[in-house]
Amino acid sequence: MSHAASAEPHGHPALQHHFENMDQQREAGTLGMWVFLVTEIMFFGGMFLAYTLYRSTYPDAFATASNHLDITLGAINTGVLILSSFTMAMSVYFTQVGKSRPQILCLILTIVLGLTFLGIKAFEYKAKYDDRLIPGQLIANRTFGPEVAQKGDESEHKLHMIGSATVHQVELFYWIYFAMTGMHAVHMIIGAGLLTFLLIFSIKGRFGPEYHAPVEVIGLYWHFVDIVWIFLFPLLYLLGRHLEHH
Amino acid sequence: MSEHIVPVRIYITIFLVLLVGTALTVFAAFQDFSVTVGGHELPLNTIIALTIAVTKATFVVLYFMHVRYSSRLIAVIVTSALFWMAIMFALTFSDYWTRCWLARCS
Numbered sequence: 149m150s151h152a153a154s155a156e157p158h159g160h161p162a163l164q165h166h167f168e169n170m171d172q173q174r175e176a177g178t179l180g181m182w183v184f185l186v187t188e189i190m191f192f193g194g195m196f197l198a199y200t201l202y203r204s205t206y207p208d209a210f211a212t213a214s215n216h217l218d219i220t221l222g223a224i225n226t227g228v229l230i231l232s233s234f235t236m237a238m239s240v241y242f243t244q245v246g247k248s249r250p251q252i253l254c255l256i257l258t259i260v261l262g263l264t265f266l267g268i269k270a271f272e273y274k275a276k277y278d279d280r281l282i283p284g285q286l287i288a289n290r291t292f293g294p295e296v297a298q299k300g301d302e303s304e305h306k307l308h309m310i311g312s313a314t315v316h317q318v319e320l321f322y323w324i325y326f327a328m329t330g331m332h333a334v335h336m337i338i339g340a341g342l343l344t345f346l347l348i349f350s351i352k353g354r355f356g357p358e359y360h361a362p363v364e365v366i367g368l369y370w371h372f373v374d375i376v377w378i379f380l381f382p383l384l385y386l387l388g389r390h391l392e393h394h
Numbered sequence: 395m396s397e398h399i400v401p402v403r404i405y406i407t408i409f410l411v412l413l414v415g416t417a418l419t420v421f422a423a424f425q426d427f428s429v430t431v432g433g434h435e436l437p438l439n440t441i442i443a444l445t446i447a448v449t450k451a452t453f454v455v456l457y458f459m460h461v462r463y464s465s466r467l468i469a470v471i472v473t474s475a476l477f478w479m480a481i482m483f484a485l486t487f488s489d490y491w492t493r494c495w496l497a498r499c500s
Contacts, residue, residue, distance in 0.1 A: 171397065175465065182468055186475040193479045197486055219420070226416045234409040237400075237458045244399045364460075371458045375451045381416075382443040386423035390439050 162359045174361040181365045185372050192376055195328050199383060202320055209317030211388025212310045213325070216281070216294075218272055222385040225268050226377065232261035233374040240367045243360035248353065251363075255347045258370065262340045269333055276322070279305045283322040292319050310391050325384055332380060335373045342366045398463035408457045412450050419446040 160170050167173035203210045235257040242251035276282060280293045296315065297306035307318060346366055349355065355363055419442075427438035456462040461469055 174397070178464065179467060179471065182471045186471060186478075189475040190478060190482070193482060197483060200483070201486070201490060219423075223416065223420050227413065230409065230412045230416065233412075233454065233458055234405060237405050237408075238402070241400065241402060241405065244397070368459055371454050374458075375454050378412075378450045378454070379447050382419050382423070382447050386419065386443055387440060389423040390426040390428070392424075 160358050162354075170358055174364070177361045177365050178368070181368050185368065188372060192328075192331070195324070195331065196379070196383075199324050199328065202324065203387070206313070206317040206320065208309075208311035209313035210321050211391045212307060212313040213318040213321035214384060214386070214388040215310075215392055216279070216307060217325075217385045218275065219385050219389070221268055221272055222381055225265050226381045228261050228265045228268070229374050229377050232258050232265070233371050235261065236367045236370045240360065240363050243350075243355050243363045244357055246357045248350070248356075251355070252347065252350050255343060255350060259340055259343045259347065262336055262343070262370075266333060266336055266340075269329065281322050283319050283326060286326075292322070294318070308392075310388065328380055328384070332373065332376050335376070339366075339370050339373055342369065398460075400457065400460065400463065404457055408453050411453055415446050415450045419443055422446070 163170055163173060167176065235254045239251050239254035239258060242248075242254060277287070277290060280290060280295075282290055283292050285291045294315065295303075295306040297303055297308050307315065343366065346363060349362070422442050423439065425439075427442060429436050429438055455472065461472060
């Protein structure tokens with residue numbers, strides 16, 4: 149607690165001395181988070197650019213590889229993440245109106261949903277590992293080498309080539325797939341860590357209608373990670389589905 | 395300066411809109427919308443998928459992230475991200491589309 153804050157008649161213990169009041173402090177924090185998120189948008193933007201470039205160059209290979217992803221798990225994960233964004237927004241709301249118990253409950257739900265997403269993602273990665281779709285030689289004993297299905301073979305574990313696709317081009321898709329979903333998962337793990345800190349401080353009763361900037365700001369980060377997935381899901385999982393039976 | 399508290403029913407509405415959007419984009423992905431105009435195939439499936447994604451993201455930004463109720467400054471910051479993204483895409487593609495890189499010209 150700073151002396152300047154305690155000297156003010158209505159100063160909140162969390163008010164830092166270089167801010168006039170809690171509103172100004174909160175707005176400054178929100179602004180700072182948004183500036184950070186802009187750099188994050190540019191960071192993911194580079195990968196979306198690579199995706200767009202190589203997809204427009206090798207559309208058949210990208211459709212082939214995309215159709216191999218598990219659309220059901222992808223859709224469920226989208227739902228899980230949207231629900232976690234909703235519980236996060238509700239946690240901010242309950243802090244603003246000063247209802248501590250539902251706020252803590254919403255935080256716990258958000259963490260659990262985030263971990264559910266990561267669990268499903270790990271399950272999907274394992275399936276790609278089994279089908280030898282980990283690109284290059286990232287795993288020494290498991291170099292890239294999926295089986296290609298012949299005509300009439302309906303096996304889910306083999307690649308069903310569309311048009312002029314080659315296995316090498318499919319590998320390029322999986323580089324991009326693992327880079328993008330991997331970086332997204334890293335952001336989820338960091339987010340879950342931040343939420344755990346929020347949870348600890350919430351249980352200690354640190355936040356309320358006067359002071360809830362940390363909940364708001366970490367919420368912004370969590371929603372951003374949700375938005376990245378909103379784009380990743382259609383681009384990675386859905387783009388070739390209408391070509392499946394050609 | 396005092397902040398705006400978004401009512402719960404708006405959060406619930408946005409949540410439902412996002413779920414419907416997800417179901418819609420999965421449904422649309424299995425329909426073949428591709429049309430050929432003047433010998434060029436229009437990737438309508440991609441356009442529809444991206445339109446739904448952009449709509450969903452806009453709802454998240456405006457309501458879950460409170461940009462609709464925030465100061466103009468925040469809106470400017472958000473727009474600047476889109477602006478720089480547009481520059482990055484435009485300059486890169488102007489290069490790739492006018493040179494014989496990758497397999498495009500072969």
